[in-house]
Amino acid sequence: MSTGDSGWIEAELADLEVDAEHGAADEGPLPVLAIVGRPNVGKSTLVNRIIGRREAVVEDVPGVTRDRVTYDANWRGRRFTVVDTGGWDPEATGMNLRIAEQAQVAVELADVILFVVDATVGITDADQEVGNVLRQSGKPVILAANKVDNQQLELETHAMWSLGLGEPFPVSALHGRSSGDLLDEVLDKLPETPAETFGAERGPHRVALLGKPNVGKSSLLNKLAGEERVLVDPMAGTTRDPVDELIELGGKTWRFVDTAGIRRRDRELQGADFYAAMRTRAALEKAEVAIVLIDASEPLTEQDLRIIGLVIESGRAMVVAFNKWDLVDEDRRYYLEKEIDRQLVRTPWALRVNISALTGRHVDRLVPAIETALDSWATRVPTSRLNAFLTELVQQTPPPVRSGKQPKILFATQASTEPPKFVLFTSGWLEETYRRFIERRIREEFGFAGSPIEVTMKIREKRKKP
Known part of the structure; x- marks a missing residue:
C-alpha cells in the first residue's frame, strides 16, 4: 500500500461513526400511576398529554385501548410510569370483560389511581360502581373530570363530589386546560422517585414480538410470563399499542414488547390501525432483537416476508419463531422447508425456533436463541484478523x-457493532455479487448467527495529474 493510500485511509477512518455508548443504568422500579375509567372518556388522550408526546392510540370510538400499556413520564424533574388501561365497565361481558379485568390488575399494581370521568356526560351508574371499587382499593385516588372546555362545565363538575373520591379536578386532555395542576396533584400523591444513577450497565434487553395479526404474539408473551399479561382473542388485531412487559427468564430480566400485527400495506390502514402500525415500527427501533412469529401451519405469506424485511432494514438481531407447531404434520413440514429454502434464501443467518405458544412446546429454546443473536449483534472482529482473513480470501x-x-481491497475495518458494519477501502468498484460473497465468507469465518451485517465500500478517488 502506498503512502498516499495510507493517508487517505487514515482520513476516512477518522470520519467513520463510532459506536454509541449506552448511558443510564437501569434505575429500578418507578412509581406507577394507573389511569382508569369507562370507555371513551379520554384516557389515552390524557396519557398523551401527561407524557408530552402522542404515543397512546387515540380514536373517537370506544374500546381503542385494550391492554394495560405502560409509558415513561416526567413532570418537574420527577420520573414515573403511566399505565393506560382499557375502558372499565362493571357490566362488561366477553372481550369487554377481559379488558375490565386488565384495568383491575392495573389498579392492584399502581401506587396512585387517576379516575377519569366525562364531564359532558356527568356521573353514570358505571362511574358509581367503578368509584365504589376504587374506594375499597385503599389506594390514593385522584378524580379527573375530563372534557371541561369552558367555565360552565367547570362549575358543573362540583356534582362529582358525590362519588366520594374527593375534589374533582376539571381538565381538558385535548386542549391541555389545567393539566399542570392535575400533574402537581399526581406528584404529591406518588412515592418519591428513586435517585437517578448512571454507569456502564444497561437495563434489560428489549425484545420486540412481531408478526401478522393473530399469529400468536400475545399468547407467546403470556406463556413466557406464566400469566395473562395481555389480551388474547381469536379476533385479529386485539393488540394495538405496543405492550412492554418485564419478564424473568433464564436468570435474566427481559423487556418484551408485544406489538400490533403488521397488515399488508400501511396505505390500506385507517384510524387507530394506521397509528398502531406506526407504534409497532417505533417499538422495533427501540428494540435490540426481534422475534418474528410465523404461523407454521399455513404457507408463508407476503406479510411474513415484509415483516422480516422490516427487521433487516432496522438492523436489529432476529429470531424467527415458527409458531403453532402443534398443528404441523409431516406433509406440512416438507412443504414448509421448501418455502423456507425458496423465500428466505437471503436470510439464512436468522436463527429459527419451532414452538407452540399454546402448549409451551420448545418455548424454552427462545432465550438461548435470543442470547446468541444478541452476542452476534455485539461482536467486533479485530482489525488485524479481518485484514488477514480478507487478504487470504482475495488471493484465492x-x-x-x-x-x-481489477479492483483491490486496500484495507478493511469494522466500523460499528449493533449491528455489525464493515467498511472495505478499495481502489475500484466491487460488484454486488462479490460483496455478498464477502459477507457470506465473513459469516462462515466469524459467526454472526442471528444478526444482520452490512458490508460497504469506500472507493479511492482517482488522483489528479499535476
Missing part, C-alpha cells in the same frame, strides 16, 4: 475485473 478468489481493471 480475486474480485471480478471491471472495465479492464
Whole structure:
C-alpha cells in the first residue's frame, strides 16, 4: 500500500461513526400511576398529554385501548410510569370483560389511581360502581373530570363530589386546560422517585414480538410470563399499542414488547390501525432483537416476508419463531422447508425456533436463541484478523475485473457493532455479487448467527495529474 493510500485511509477512518455508548443504568422500579375509567372518556388522550408526546392510540370510538400499556413520564424533574388501561365497565361481558379485568390488575399494581370521568356526560351508574371499587382499593385516588372546555362545565363538575373520591379536578386532555395542576396533584400523591444513577450497565434487553395479526404474539408473551399479561382473542388485531412487559427468564430480566400485527400495506390502514402500525415500527427501533412469529401451519405469506424485511432494514438481531407447531404434520413440514429454502434464501443467518405458544412446546429454546443473536449483534472482529482473513480470501478468489481493471481491497475495518458494519477501502468498484460473497465468507469465518451485517465500500478517488 502506498503512502498516499495510507493517508487517505487514515482520513476516512477518522470520519467513520463510532459506536454509541449506552448511558443510564437501569434505575429500578418507578412509581406507577394507573389511569382508569369507562370507555371513551379520554384516557389515552390524557396519557398523551401527561407524557408530552402522542404515543397512546387515540380514536373517537370506544374500546381503542385494550391492554394495560405502560409509558415513561416526567413532570418537574420527577420520573414515573403511566399505565393506560382499557375502558372499565362493571357490566362488561366477553372481550369487554377481559379488558375490565386488565384495568383491575392495573389498579392492584399502581401506587396512585387517576379516575377519569366525562364531564359532558356527568356521573353514570358505571362511574358509581367503578368509584365504589376504587374506594375499597385503599389506594390514593385522584378524580379527573375530563372534557371541561369552558367555565360552565367547570362549575358543573362540583356534582362529582358525590362519588366520594374527593375534589374533582376539571381538565381538558385535548386542549391541555389545567393539566399542570392535575400533574402537581399526581406528584404529591406518588412515592418519591428513586435517585437517578448512571454507569456502564444497561437495563434489560428489549425484545420486540412481531408478526401478522393473530399469529400468536400475545399468547407467546403470556406463556413466557406464566400469566395473562395481555389480551388474547381469536379476533385479529386485539393488540394495538405496543405492550412492554418485564419478564424473568433464564436468570435474566427481559423487556418484551408485544406489538400490533403488521397488515399488508400501511396505505390500506385507517384510524387507530394506521397509528398502531406506526407504534409497532417505533417499538422495533427501540428494540435490540426481534422475534418474528410465523404461523407454521399455513404457507408463508407476503406479510411474513415484509415483516422480516422490516427487521433487516432496522438492523436489529432476529429470531424467527415458527409458531403453532402443534398443528404441523409431516406433509406440512416438507412443504414448509421448501418455502423456507425458496423465500428466505437471503436470510439464512436468522436463527429459527419451532414452538407452540399454546402448549409451551420448545418455548424454552427462545432465550438461548435470543442470547446468541444478541452476542452476534455485539461482536467486533479485530482489525488485524479481518485484514488477514480478507487478504487470504482475495488471493484465492480475486474480485471480478471491471472495465479492464481489477479492483483491490486496500484495507478493511469494522466500523460499528449493533449491528455489525464493515467498511472495505478499495481502489475500484466491487460488484454486488462479490460483496455478498464477502459477507457470506465473513459469516462462515466469524459467526454472526442471528444478526444482520452490512458490508460497504469506500472507493479511492482517482488522483489528479499535476
